[in-house]
Each structure stands twice: as C-alpha cells, then as structure tokens.
Amino acid sequence: MSDLDQTLAAVKARLKAYDGPRMRIMEVCGSHTSAIVKNGIPGLLSPKIELVAGPGCPVCVTPTDYIDRLIALSKEKDTCVVTFGDLLRVPGSSGTLMQAKTAGGRAAMVYSPFDTLALAKAEPETTFVFAAVGFETTAPVYALLLDQILKEQIPNIRFLTAVKTMPPVIDALCAGGADVQGFIAPGHVAVVIGADAFKPLAEKVQLPFGVAGFTGRHLLAAIDGIVRARGRGVVMNFYPEAVAQGGNAKAQALVAKYFEPGDALWRGMGVIPGSGYYLKAAYRRYDAGSRALQHDRPMNAACRCGEVLKGTISPKDCPLFKTACTPLHPQGACMVSAEGNCLSVYNEN
Amino acid sequence: MCVAWPGTVISCEDGSAVVDFSGNRVTARTGLVDVAPGDKVLVHAGCVLQKMREEEAEEMKKLFEALGDV
C-alpha cells in the first residue's frame, strides 16, 4: 500500500465515521455530479454528510426562450445552428431542436466550436449560428473563436450566447437561504478564473469552498476538507495541478476583450444580476439576438427544475419525476442532460 | 459540459498543437496558453485551457497526505 493509498484509507474512514453536525454539501458542476455517481461517492459518506447537485449543468439552466430562438433560427432560410450534442434534446416551450431538425430545420453537432470555421468556409451563403452555452470554462473558447473570425474576416458566423458565471449564482443561492453548509467549487471553472475568485464569496457567506478535480480521490479529498472547515469562509484548492490561485490570465483577458457581464436568466430560477456574459457593443454584429431572450416558459407548468437546481427540493419531490417526466420523455432540462440532476437521481434509483 | 482532460503536447504550429491522450491525438487551439512539446495540458472543447504543473501534483499529494494528520 502506497502512502497515498494509506491516506485515502484514512480519509475514507473519517468520512464514514463523521458524527458532527449535519453537512449538506453542494456541487455546482455537472461533471462533478457525474463523477460522484460514477465513483459511488455517496455510499462512502456518513449519513450526516449529504451531497446535493446545484445549477452546474449549463444545458439545464438554459431558459426556454433560448431554445425557442435556436429552433426559429434553425428554420430560417440559409441558416444552420451549430451546437454541442446535449442541447439538441432540451425542450423549449414547444419541442426540441432535434424535433425541429427532423421537421426540416438545420442543426449541426460539433465537438469543438472551432469546427464551425470549416463549416462556414465551405458554405459562404449560409449563416452559421453557434449555440454558445456554458460557464467561465467555455467563455474563453468562444472569445478565441471570435478572435479567429475577426482575423480571418469570416462574415457568416454568429453567436447566440447563454454564457453564465458561477460566483453570482452561488451568491444568489445563499442569499435565497439555501440549506447548504459547503460547496465543492467547479474545478474547470476555477482553471480559468482561479481559486481566489471564490474567496470574496466564501468570506461573505462564511462557508467553506473546496476546489476539486474529477477523480474519486480528488472528490473525497475535497469533501473531507470541506467537512473539516465547517463554518469557516475559506477556499481550499484540491486541484492545484490544474488550478492556479489566479487562474489563466490570458484567457481572462481575452474574455474581457470581447464580453461584458450582464444580468442573466436561469431556467426556473429567474434573473440573477451580473451572472452572464454578453458580447460587447462593438461586436454585437456577431450576436444573433442573445439579449432579447428574457422569458422562461416551461413546457410543463408543474416542472420544478428551478427548485431542483437550487437544491431546495430533491428531484424525487417533483410531482412529474418518474411519472410524466422520464429520460425518454423529459419535461424539464434536468432530465435531459447526462449531467442533469434529475437524470442522475433517476439512474441511481 | 465542462469536460476537460489532461494530455501531452506532441507538436505545435501557428496557433494550434497536437495533443496526445494515451494514443488518441487531437488538434487543439493554443491561443489561451503558451505551450511547448512535452507539456502536460488540459484540453476543453478543442482548446488548450491550461498547462498542468507536475510539481503542483506533488503538492496535491502532500496536501492529501496532510489531510491524514488530524
């Protein structure tokens, strides 16, 4: 047994035996949610430690207006929507992009936003609209793509943005009285904005934040650290091999060059001040109408995705869960994405 | 969505790098980080997001070990 294995064994023993005050710890990154399930972490914890998934899946927090707009764009003449795979199946107020596609709309799925460059060059008569969803992790990728578009003077690419930022939504959750005693901070968001970016927030809400990577060990170390820092407003970096205290300055500068913060609408949670990025006025000709998307009309009025995302109810408490809302017939976005809170719970039970 | 994974830079040219992941190779943009062959990097959505720092991994190990000393 290596030293590290021995330490892991000690951490696991401590987490299993924990008998202090109840700790509800929220992860706010979809990749953490799926890593927690994949590694079977909940079973390794004392009943007094509960993990709850927050608004960490970008697809799930995207309001219906945004999906509706994408669908409308996909049906416009000489227009093609370009997107990551997950977004195709998210319901808007009436149907999904996938359904629009079978009804004659145009939507292409890519692995990297940069694949849009080749698409646009091959079909100069078509306008390609990239569905730019995501958090701070992906914002610099969009900024770099715009940088390239400007350099190459490519006229036929636009962005429909729904880029959101983490600290403001966590702040809003806490202000709303969320029953949470600590946060697993999103590792890849922190790669860009830095571990220090969570400090003012941790101090304000007086809760511990553990920046974590994505292996079972990373997560166990972070949970252990958070439990032991209970009641203290500190940020601990458990992913130092990738997360610098100050983040990636070059990426931050590029985002600041093209984007500016603004209020953003979160599905089921309403408008949260300063929680989004929008293209600056000088680059607005590359925007496909992102700022106008201010309504959220769920497909099913009984859908409680908003409360699920805030961690105030468990997916099991939603009347639609496993009845009207299933992975094959999702009524809300949390049941769609592989990282969605409802789909995770559905698969676990 | 925020899926990112570490690989090793094989070669670089003009704004992009070939990154190897145990034998799978991806061409990733390097506009967010300056990289050189041999660097261990984190790739997200076809873009190098950050250089991984080996000595920091050591630090993680120490940190993890320190957790053992209650």
Place this chain on the structure above:
Amino acid sequence: MEQRTITTEHGSGGAATSELIDGIFAKAFDNPVLAQMEDSAVVPGADEIAVTTDSFVVDPLFFKGGDIGRLAVCGTVNDLLMRGAVPKYLTCGFILETGLPLEDLEKIAESMAATAQEAGVTIVAGDTKVVEGRGGLYVNTAGVGFAPCSTIGARQIQPGDVIILSGNLGEHHAAILSERLSIDTDIQSDCAPLVDMVGALMAGTVAVHGMRDITRGGLGTILKEMAEASGLTFELEESRLPVTPKVRDFCSLLGLDPLYMGNEGKMAVMVPESDADEALRLIRMSAYGTHAAVVGRVCAGEPGEVMVKTAVGGQRRIDVLRGEGLPRIC
C-alpha cells in the same frame, strides 16, 4: 475516369439490376444455393433452429477494423451464437442510395463474403432496392442456426455464477466516433464473429448459463437487462473491467463511460464458479478472446440490480443507457 455510382436504373429490376447482382453479389457470395437464382433458397435443416434478423445503418460505411458488410455478418451470426446455436445460413437485403460508388459496394460485398466464410455461414438469398439519396447504404441480414441444445438464457443464471467478459470494452464505439469527430486514433473496431470461442465453450465441459453479446448500449445495458430477466443481482468490480488505456482516455476526453460504449465482437458469459477457469481458457484460445477476464459475480440480493464496486471503494448502481445523443454506431 469517372467513378461509377448507383443510379435509379440499378433499382429498375431490369438489365442494370441484373448487372449489379451478377457482377457484384453473385460473384462475391458465390455458392451453389445462391447460384440457382430462384425466388427462395431451399437448404438442409435441423430439428431445432435459431432465427434472427438485424439491420445495419452505420455511418461511415468503412471504419478502422471493419465496414458495414463485416458488421452485418458479425451482428447476426453473434446473435445466433448467443443461444448456443451453430450459425448456418444468412440472407441479406440491401437498400442502396443513388450516388453510392459501385467500387464501395463491391468492397462491402467482398468483405461480407470473407466474414461469412470466417464464420462458416452461407449467404443463400438476397435482395437489392435503390432509393434516391446521397450515396448511403443500409443492409439487413437474417440468419438461421442449428440449435441442438438451446437451454442458454438469462433465466438459467444462478446465484454463485461468475460473469466473464470476452475482451476489452468500447472499441467499436470509439473507432466509429473517432471517424466522426476530429480525433486521430488507431483504435480498431472489434467487430468479429465469435464462432470459435462459442463453439469451444459449447463443445467443452463448461455449463454455460447465460450468454449475450455486447452491442449498442454497452456492457451496462446488457447486464441490466439480463439481471432483470434473471431476477438476480450482478456485482461487478470496476478494477477488473478490461479497458485499454487508449479507449479509457478516449472516453474521458469526450465525457463517455466505457460501461455504455458499444462493442461488436465481445460477449458476457455466466458460468458456475467451478467452471470459470476452464471457460476462460477456452475463450482465450480464440484470437478474439485473449483479454477475457472474470469481471464479477451473480448473487441472490435484490432482483434485477447491477452494482459496480468502484476503484475508490464506492458502490454504483447501473441502469440501461439513457438519453445519450450519440451518433449511430451499428
């Protein structure tokens, strides 16, 4: 020279159709039964037969480690084998889109013929239709096998059985995805007929209780289905699952899970623990079974559950694959 492609004329039923059938299919599949060119094939039979059918729509048509033709033979042959049958005859129905290069069709037919020969089956009947399109090809194969002792099935699985996997997970799926996404890899599809390893198991002393090939949906999906059909609990150990580092990293890069990645030449077998070593020995004798391993066991527990003991010691509950918007792979 201009490339010759499929046109609507090839679907006319007239001279161009005959040219296609004689020039490509009859040539590649050449055998006395097919050569009769009658409306149906008359072949020698058995008391108990296994019958199955499968359609193939994979895109791209050619991929590392195989093509749609090899896949169409392997898929149906393996389905027959999983009931302990000896595959004998295949039929194939092609739907060709206009614009398909004749050269590609020829390669696919030859690949089917070679795979059929490897699997010991004869292609005894076929059909071709042409539709307007962009050069695509779809194929259905139906198969018949002789099933002398078809007792194998999920209901025969017993508590105490071990679960054996015939090789590495995820290779077909990764090979197809790499062709469609810009990832450069030499991961090969594992598509293969499992005739020799199943034949060896059937001929030997091993009591095979359950057997299923791992196709779409991956190991997780087929084990969950088998656990439900058997009314037992399957327990797997993550650390024992055979996955190459290359496929593991490929999955991590795309946020995929090897447990839900499709194969086309792998199977899971349930045998009594006392037969495990012999079963492994027989499977490993096949060129397609060298990485076979015991990955878990069957126990009474909760009916229909599949649990994985994870590398960090946690427990993970496995369900069938749900809601992944992945491209078609078979």
